Amino acid sequence: MASTSALEKRLASRVKLRDASFITRMADIAEGLDDVIRLGRGDPDFATPAHIVKAGQEALAAGATHYTHPLGIPALRQAIADNIETYGGARYELDEIVVTPGGQQAMFVIALSLLDRGDEILVPCPGYNPYHQAAEIADATLVRVPTTLATNFTLTAELVAQHITPKSKILVLINPNNPTGTVTPPDEIAKIAKLAIEHDLIVVSDEIYARLVYGNETVQPVAALPGMRDRTITLSGFSKAYAMTGWRIGYFAGPRALITAMAEIHHAFAISTASVSQHAALAALTGPQDCVEEMRLTYDQRRLALCAGLDQIGFTYAKPQGAFYVYADVSSTGLTASDFCERLLLEGRVMTYPGGISGDETDEFIRLSLTQPIARITEALRRMEKVVSGIKAERKASAA
Template identity: 75%
Template sequence: MTGNTSRLAKRVKLADAHLITRMLEIADGLDDVIKLGRGDPDLDTPAHIVTAGQQALANGATHYTHPQGIAPLREAIARNIAAFGGADYAPDEIIVTPGGQQAMFIIALTLLDPGDEMIVPCPGYNPYGQAAELSDADVVKIPMGMETNFTLTAAMIEPHLTPRSKVLVLINPNNPTGSVTPPDEVRKIAELARKHDLIVISDEIYARLVFGNHRVQPVAALPGMRERTITLSGFSKAYAMTGWRVGYIAGPRELIVPMSEINHAFAISTAAVSQHAALAALTGPQDCVEEMRQIYEGRRRAICAGLDAMGMTYAEPQGAFYVYANVASLDLGIGAGAFCERLLAEGRVMIYPGTIYGDHTDDFVRMSMTQPVDRIRIAMQRMAAVVAGIRAERLQDAG
């Protein structure tokens, strides 16, 4: 079948080797690469959560569970949502999924028909667009920029609305930019959704990881929004549980029931051991979340200090664990994608270009706070050296 694409379904979008794949191949041939690319925390899952998983296995948590998840976990999720200012949900209005990413596809396949439009922020987390495409729906990208610190606004959205607009995605805090949508702006977006009868996917997976005085306003808690909002979150980021694969969807019963059937068809249920670990995450001590948030705060300062020293501008990192930096501000004569490849090959630092996340420019890069501060400082030194090398080349070429 080598080279024969005629057997592939039309929904398969073929492309050259993905940039991340190329970069991983480059990294395989290098020693001592500092990886500031992936959104996978380097921090370990807190010990009490791991212990709960081990005990669950010893007690026989090795079988299918209820398709929507074990009842104690769904009850704990409902309490947790309410405790952080969200809407009130019954346990049967929650689905535990094998990670938040699968939840995106379940939502899209349940809500979108061919020709429907899903409105997504750009840059934003790219699997939302993939989920819409697999549903044969159209993706409408709303470009964001530095002028709003890459914050999605109602004024940006409204000109893109059509009679086919059905689902609006709000990622708050945003991946890849780390911006937090102000509560007043969330209210304006909610008003727009009510006016145009939109369903909102409120992705709040980074909501526990915010800095300074920033605060995440849960969409479903706003007037008239519970019945038209799907809240998506999970345990990967706040509890460093990426490998456990536990996410969840919360929403009105009339939408959750059909979503549950699709989730059942995909996975039958989320791994039982992971669900018991997630239950321990919510019901156990929460100081681990604050400890990790403070670690990210220190790393954020280290990245920003290194960028400031280089004269590289960036969006204010208000939440999540990313810094979105502007390569174009260095005036190097190359785009963000080319810069990432050179930084990896010459500086042994891996970061990702914003084009991976749908950015309409090739100007920005995403840096993850997923290395200790001392490694981040070394990464910033290596980056400065690569920048100096590129500038020296340009001077030589100009001469």
């Protein structure tokens, strides 16, 4: 039998071998523990709204079990176009929208369609990690644009400008951001858009959390800005606002000159997105929207409760303005974020993730998700405070 190392040599060079991921290790630890409160996942704890599930069931009963048009069923693409425009975005025609098996696959289709070896893709860090993986698969050069608490972990035109080179081709905007839960102000988006025009950049505008914002925050759709429609790929989906992660359905939209070719990469990957999921997504967009508002308001209540608890513990955090995350600084414990997460799980049975898995090289911040009821969030905070008190007592004893 061939050794593991010998077999690994047969892997293509694009496969980046790494140690077992932090998330996998945490999952393994959690398997041996009881009553773990999971504040790490980006999966809503709500059930998919009943009218959406019903639409999927009825579609299956009516025979929606075959391939659809490669770009997606026309009625769904029309509903997506209408929805984008309703929320202040650009106007798209049916052949400028591609329905994909989740927003994550859309990222890889975009990268493989637009990036050649040596092209640079600018990605905010911390930011959603699959953009890093998409750059690797495309043999492109990943350029991290670090953000900090000084700008509430949002991109600014000044930060972006510092990282543009003659090889820069794509700029990724994630708004609201995952993992920080922050929203880039509309005026800053406008400045970044002007920078993209000046340097001939294509902007990938990830707006999957755009329906989930709090207070007076608003998300500025990039493609609607002057001069941006023909250089923007808008990416979104149904997983977050409609609690449809398991349905695996997203989309991207852009100018016809790009989308026609990009659709062929999508077709090679998937042929078409699952028919039942498309019919469910159509019901999501055309049916009652009160379910989205109810979930948003619930996340907002959880946000306030979590932030109040973090204040009591003494942790600072980025101002959470959207999505369903709070990004908290745990460096005051004297531990790295990674070590803190592991200790919090082992001793407090609370699972969170460090910012390092999202490209944050400081290893000081953790992402906490608002995907648990307030009672469980309150209990998680109680456990966290106990663990933090224990860590501080240890430090005091060792310093004596």
